[in-house]
Amino acid sequence: MAKLVILNQGMTGRTFEVNVERTTVGRIEENTFQIADASVSSRHAEILLRGSELVIKDLNSTNGTFINGEKISESVLQPGQTLKFGQVELKIDDGKPVSAPASSAAPAPALSPKKQVEGTMVIPRGVSLEQLEQGGGRPPGFETNPAFSKKTNQTNKYFIIIGVVVGLVIIGLIIFALKQASGAAK
Numbered sequence: 001m002a003k004l005v006i007l008n009q010g011m012t013g014r015t016f017e018v019n020v021e022r023t024t025v026g027r028i029e030e031n032t033f034q035i036a037d038a039s040v041s042s043r044h045a046e047i048l049l050r051g052s053e054l055v056i057k058d059l060n061s062t063n064g065t066f067i068n069g070e071k072i073s074e075s076v077l078q079p080g081q082t083l084k085f086g087q088v089e090l091k092i093d094d095g096k097p098v099s100a101p102a103s104s105a106a107p108a109p110a111l112s113p114k115k116q117v118e119g120t121m122v123i124p125r126g127v128s129l130e131q132l133e134q135g136g137g138r139p140p141g142f143e144t145n146p147a148f149s150k151k152t153n154q155t156n157k158y159f160i161i162i163g164v165v166v167g168l169v170i171i172g173l174i175i176f177a178l179k180q181a182s183g184a185a186k
Contacts, residue, residue: 002093004016004033004083007082008087011035018049020032020049021049022046022049023047023048024043024046026043026044027040027041028042040061040085041086043059044058044065045065046059055074055076056072056075056076057073057074058074063086067081067084078092079092080092080093
């Protein structure tokens with residue numbers, strides 16, 4: 001079954017399996033395949049499953065639909081092609097491994113300067129149990145690196161001293177004003 005694999009950073013590896021007769025693609029939730037990106041129109045395109053062929057049809061989108069860099073209004077999608085809705089790039093993946101061309105075959109057409117992605121890569125996250133058991137100490141020289149030494153902040157000390165002095169002056173003025181008011185009342 002054919003899959004659409006998003007190549008853009010931030011959405012890399014997000015896939016959508018095309019397994020129904022009509023798939024709508026766009027920015028809003030009503031689409032079968034929603035791509036929340038400003039360059040994708042609300043109702044950008046539709047993908048039609050006709051037998052074993054996938055046909056892409058642009059729905060008069062603002063930023064266009066492209067296959068391998070060429071703007072299309074309607075076209076048949078082939079595995080390995082790069083599809084672009086606005087600024088969002090996707091790869092068509094049919095799930096079959098890519099075979100290397102035979103040495104006697106005709107030379108392959110020149111590729112665009114863009115990096116061609118052959119499959120979805122799994123990036124492990126976190127740490128393994130072995131790494132936890134080893135302790136994973138700090139790198140050598142970490143404690144002695146001057147960039148990580150504790151810094152003293154003289155400004156804070158001066159700010160606190162000035163604050164205390166100003167507070168005492170205010171309290172003194174309040175007491176003086178109260179004595180003056182009580183002396184005038186007698």
